[in-house]
């Protein structure tokens with residue numbers, strides 16, 4: 237297992253964010269987490285990423301996870317290739333090697349030809365690809381993605397989802413992915429973890445039977461529609477509970 241989480245709980249003051257979550261992710265697996273707003277998804281990810289401490293429970297993760305956030309955070313004064321090579325530079329990889337590795341990764345995420353551009357010259361979708369390349373180039377054992385396409389329009393999201401699916405097939409990366417989109421979850425994942433309203437616990441783990449590799453045309457597959465309906469059935473009640481909780485506050 238690349239990641240094992242056992243009986244993890246997190247409380248912020250009197251807010252119980254995550255309660256007794258156990259989850260294991262195997263090498264090469266792509267696991268998505270869906271759940272109502274505020275159910276503790278980001279908290280769980282931040283604990284796995286070592287950014288915050290759990291209140292209780294155990295976590296075992298291989299190596300330093302790579303993290304891709306919703307808002308990309310490229311250095312504006314560095315070009316695309318300099319941004320992608322940054323982590324390698326920090327770990328002491330020589331210039332020639334880091335530039336070669338960065339260029340290969342830029343090619344892989346579909347940004348070939350944009351190596352010498354600055355982030356402000358790119359669209360939001362392209363900047364998010366830079367963020368993915370920057371993480372992948374470090375070859376982490378596991379990549380954590382917290383709604384990496386959340387700030388983008390739906391078409392761009394689906395296209396980037398398709399790209400990520402292709403990258404994943406090419407690299408066999410292990411990924412833990414948070415999303416609000418069932419389409420994204422079903423396009424990308426091997427398993428989808430459905431969480432309850434806060435305190436977030438695991439309601440059900442749905443195994444995705446759709447054959448891989450997948451591209452975005454899978455959204456018109458009847459089985460895709462059936463699975464999407466199944467996910468919504470699981471989440472509907474939780475989302476209503478979360479909303480009622482918000483109103484009652």
Ligand SMILES: Nc1ncnc2c1ncn2[C@@H]1O[C@H](COP(=O)(O)OP(=O)(O)OP(=O)(O)O)[C@@H](O)[C@H]1O
Pocket residue numbers: 248251252253271272273274275276277278279280434
């Ligand atoms: N640092 C913090 N201090 C206090 N409360 C926090 C902190 N971080 C998160 N929370 C609370 O914990 C709960 C879970 O938040 P979290 O961001 O993990 O949910 P989420 O499922 O990622 O939400 P969303 O889907 O809206 O992004 C929320 O009620 C939030 O207000």
